[in-house]
Structures are given as structure tokens and as C-alpha cells.
Amino acid sequence: MTLPHLIQESVEFIVNKISKRPTIGLILGSGLGAFAETLEERVILPYGELPHFPVSHVAGHAGNLVIGRLGPHTVAVMQGRVHFYEGHAMETVVFPARVLVSLGCARLVITNAAGGLAPGLAPGDLALITDHINMLGTNPLRGPNFEDLGPRFPDMSALYDPALREHARAAAARLGVNLKEGVYAAMLGPSYETPAEVRMMGILGASMVGMSTVPEAIAAHHMGARVLGISCVSNFAAGISPQPLSHREVQETADAISATFKALVKEIVVSLPA
Numbered sequence: 706m707t708l709p710h711l712i713q714e715s716v717e718f719i720v721n722k723i724s725k726r727p728t729i730g731l732i733l734g735s736g737l738g739a740f741a742e743t744l745e746e747r748v749i750l751p752y753g754e755l756p757h758f759p760v761s762h763v764a765g766h767a768g769n770l771v772i773g774r775l776g777p778h779t780v781a782v783m784q785g786r787v788h789f790y791e792g793h794a795m796e797t798v799v800f801p802a803r804v805l806v807s808l809g810c811a812r813l814v815i816t817n818a819a820g821g822l823a824p825g826l827a828p829g830d831l832a833l834i835t836d837h838i839n840m841l842g843t844n845p846l847r848g849p850n851f852e853d854l855g856p857r858f859p860d861m862s863a864l865y866d867p868a869l870r871e872h873a874r875a876a877a878a879r880l881g882v883n884l885k886e887g888v889y890a891a892m893l894g895p896s897y898e899t900p901a902e903v904r905m906m907g908i909l910g911a912s913m914v915g916m917s918t919v920p921e922a923i924a925a926h927h928m929g930a931r932v933l934g935i936s937c938v939s940n941f942a943a944g945i946s947p948q949p950l951s952h953r954e955v956q957e958t959a960d961a962i963s964a965t966f967k968a969l970v971k972e973i974v975v976s977l978p979a
């Protein structure tokens with residue numbers, strides 16, 4: 706079966722379980738999983754039950770697709786995601802994002818936890834992703850292109866949709882949230898970066914480093930979806946502070962900021978036009 710067929714199988718399975726198709730998709734990283742509990746009339750679909758969906762084994766990443774109402778919108782929330790470092794093929798990593806877009810999510814909000822390296826970024830900050838640097842050494846569009854999904858050589862000059870970014874800035878201002886901005890560099894992981902690698906990424910123009918988001922953003926944009934990315938700065942990137950990095954610190958900071966992060970994402974989504 707070709708990729709478009711696999712996507713279609715998954716879409717049909719999901720459509721049969723819901724009454725209204727979602728128009729906004731959310732892929733939520735560390736600390737934001739509980740966001741899905743704020744949806745009304747929600748239908749919870751464990752990844753394990755969805756055709757061709759990969760299952761994550763990382764602590765702190767639940768695996769459900771939750772579809773329900775948020776304000777005036779029907780939204781689809783991915784509670785947890787799989788990462789390239791887990792060993793999945795790129796095609797597998799981005800499969801759920803492609804399903805969301807095929808379901809009808811023409812807008813995709815992608816969040817993550819990231820290490821901050823730009824001056825002015827500190828743990829607990831939220832930052833809009835203005836652009837990215839793909840350091841994964843591969844691309845989710847590698848391989849045969851399916852014209853039904855998108856073009857062979859898609860433009861990436863406005864991947865993180867400028868209008869959605871402006872909308873997010875306005876939402877943050879309404880809430881009094883100091884929303885920072887920066888370029889997100891996707892590193893393979895799962896080891897954190899060395900201080901030299903973080904210095905290199907700073908020279909290259911990155912503000913945040915993380916291990917997700919970029920594959921899904923590329924695949925969704927390839928299909929014509931508009932993408933908004935937000936990082937929760939969970940720690941100083943390696944070498945920026947003398948303290949060693951730990952997954953626990955990343956999770957604790959992400960948890961501490963999750964109420965603000967949830968409120969911001971909710972304000973952004975609820976105030977989007979239909």
C-alpha cells in the first residue's frame with residue numbers, strides 16, 4: 706500500500722469515530738499532554754488502536770489522539786508524539802501529522818520543550834518558533850514524492866506561518882504572557898548536545914535546541930497546512946549554565962510552566978477564525 710492509502714485508512718477509521726472533522730491540529734510536547742482534558746465532547750483514541758500510528762515509549766508522553774471542541778472549533782490533539790531518536794523511520798515519525806492534515810486540520814500548532822541558548826532565553830520562557838535549522842541529517846520528504854500530498858520541492862521560506870505568528874503574539878499580549886521568539890534547531894538526540902555543539906548552533910543562528918517538531922512541521926507544510934510552533938524553554942542548553950542537563954529538570958520546568966502554556970495555546974486556538 707502506498708503512503709496516501711495508509712493515511713486514508715487512518716483518516717477513515719478516525720472519521721467513523723467522530724461527529725465533526727477537526728480543522729485545527731495540536732501536537733503537544735512535554736508537559737502539555739493534559740491540555741487535551743480541556744476539550745469538550747472529546748473522543749479519546751489511543752494511538753495503539755489507530756491504523757498505522759506509531760506508539761511512543763518516552764516517559765511523560767501519553768499516546769492518545771483526542772478530538773473535541775475548543776471554543777468554536779473542533780480540534781485534534783496529539784497527546785504525545787514519537788521522536789526520530791526512538792528509531793522510527795522519518796515516514797513513521799510524521800505519519801500522525803499527515804493524518805491530522807488529511808483529516809481537515811489546515812492549521813497545526815506544534816509545541817515542544819527545548820534548551821535555550823540565545824541571550825534573553827531562560828528556563829520557563831515560552832518562545833515562538835520563527836524558523837528552524839534541520840540538523841537531523843535527513844528529511845521527512847526523502848523518498849518518492851506523492852503529488853497528492855504536495856510538491857517534490859516545497860518552499861520553506863514561510864514555514865512558520867507569519868499570520869499565525871502575529872495572531873499568537875496578539876493572544877500572548879492579551880494574556881500578559883511575555884512570548885519570546887527564536888530559531889529552533891532540531892538535533893537528533895537522544896543525548897543532549899555538548900557545549901561545543903551548542904556554541905556551534907548559536908553561531909549558525911539558533912536560539913533553541915530540541916529533538917522534535919521539525920519533521921512534523923516540514924511534512925504538514927508540504928501538504929499545505931499552516932504551522933505555528935511554540936517552544937517551552939525547559940533548561941539552559943548545555944554549556945550555557947554550569948549545571949548538567951537532566952530529563953527530569955526538563956520535565957519539571959515544562960510542568961511548572963504548563964498552566965501558562967495551556968492558557969496561551971487555548972487563547973490562540975479559541976480566537977482563531979473559523
Ligand code: HPA
Pocket residue numbers: 818819820821892897898914915916939940941942943950955
Ligand atoms: N537539548 C535538546 N533537546 C531538548 C533540550 C535540550 O537542551 N531540552 C529539552 N529538549
